[in-house]
Amino acid sequence: MIVQITNLSYTYPDGTQGLRDIHLHIPPGRRTAVLGMNGSGKTTLLYHLNGTFLPQQGQVKVLGTEVTKKTVASLRRQVGFLFDYPDHQLFATSVERDVAFGPRNFGCKSSEIDNMVEQALVQVNMESLREKPPYQLSLGQKKRAAIAGVIAMEPTLMVCDEPFSGLDANAQEQFQKMLDQWVQEGRSMVFSTHDIDMAYAWADDAVVMAEGRVLSHGPVDEVLEDIAMLKAAKIKPPMLVQLFSRHKEKPRNMREAINLMGEDPLMRI
Ligand SMILES: Nc1ncnc2c1ncn2[C@@H]1O[C@H](COP(=O)(O)OP(=O)(O)OP(=O)(O)O)[C@@H](O)[C@H]1O
Ligand SMILES: [Mg+2]
Incomplete structure (x- = not known):
């Protein structure tokens, strides 16, 4: 596991609870999207992955090393962090x-x-x-x-807070292609985003957060097709999940959607 988090809670100095009892194991070689509404705890969680925040309660292991004051400097050689x-x-x-x-x-x-x-x-x-x-x-x-x-x-692990916001379509595509290659080489990426359609099309796994808790974590199609869980997190399901709600197999991007529409006479335009 590239990230092993157990019992992690974090309270800001003003008393706001940023994270509540997080348990999360992230396997290597994957693009993991962290999703959740504003204030759900995404940035607070990501800050724990490169030691910007040290655990107040619970334990965080990154690349097999426990994140502490002592290990943080050496970990940062291997963990890249992109701020929002x-x-x-x-x-x-x-x-x-x-x-x-x-x-x-x-x-x-x-x-x-x-x-x-x-x-x-x-x-x-x-x-x-x-x-x-x-x-x-x-x-x-x-x-x-x-x-x-x-x-x-x-870096072996790239932690990115909203990496694609503000990028034009070409810049986003170029960055994603580079990341695809990196991940194929065995590196890992954990990123937050509000772009649920992009996460559905591109990420391997998804983590859904609400009120400082992890509600779900797993392969992106399983997580983002769980309508009841998304409702609890106040997140709208991906557009293609809504559009193809009657289909068992759902397309994850435009090309797959067009192919599927071609096969289904009811969906033909
Ligand atoms: N410096 C701070 N002091 C006090 N509370 C904070 C601080 N930073 C964040 N919080 C609170 O912690 C909670 C989690 O915030 P966080 O920034 O992790 O959310 P987020 O999911 O990244 O949201 P967004 O989508 O808006 O970036 C929120 O309730 C927020 O108000
Ligand atoms: Mg944030």
Whole structure:
């Protein structure tokens, strides 16, 4: 298991309970989507995966290591974290310095760093903006710069809070293709999103949260076709699940839907 969480609860200083008795085991080599309405605890949970928050109660193991004050620095070499707001992540005077920060901080050689930065900038199409100060970038460009900073480290586990929000369709597709390849190589990704249709089409597994609790975790089709559970979490089922409610086999993307409609005379347009 890449993530093993037992009995985890977290209370913010003002008394708000962010997480309540979480038990979660996430297998490696998967794209795991964390879903839930605003305030359901997604960000609070993700913060525990790279030690931004340390457990107040319960235990968190990531890549087999318990997350504690002592282990957090070494874990961060292997766990990349993408914050929901890129401004939380970018602080250097240029995009390329920002992307180089992680590899430099972890003691990589200068020649290696140049190569890592170059490759990461190409992956997110940001080579032409490499000298710009991050504060002069558009929101989507900032997000891409932040993504480059995370992928330059080639983490074993990528934890991303709303990684696709603010990205245009091309940038999202490019990032997803890169992640597909990474996951095929055995890396893992845990990400939060409000885009339930994208999660249904693209993720392998889904975790559904409500009021700081995990309501469901499993293969994305099983989880997102459980209408009663989604209702309890106040999440709308994916559009294709609603549209094909009468079908046993549901299409998970547009191409599968078109194929299925072609086979079913009742659905033919
Ligand atoms: N710094 C904080 N101080 C007090 N309460 C907080 C703090 N940050 C978050 N919370 C509360 O903790 C709960 C969980 O918040 P969290 O940010 O994890 O939700 P989320 O699922 O990520 O929501 P969103 O979809 O809006 O990003 C909410 O009730 C929220 O109000
Ligand atoms: Mg959040």
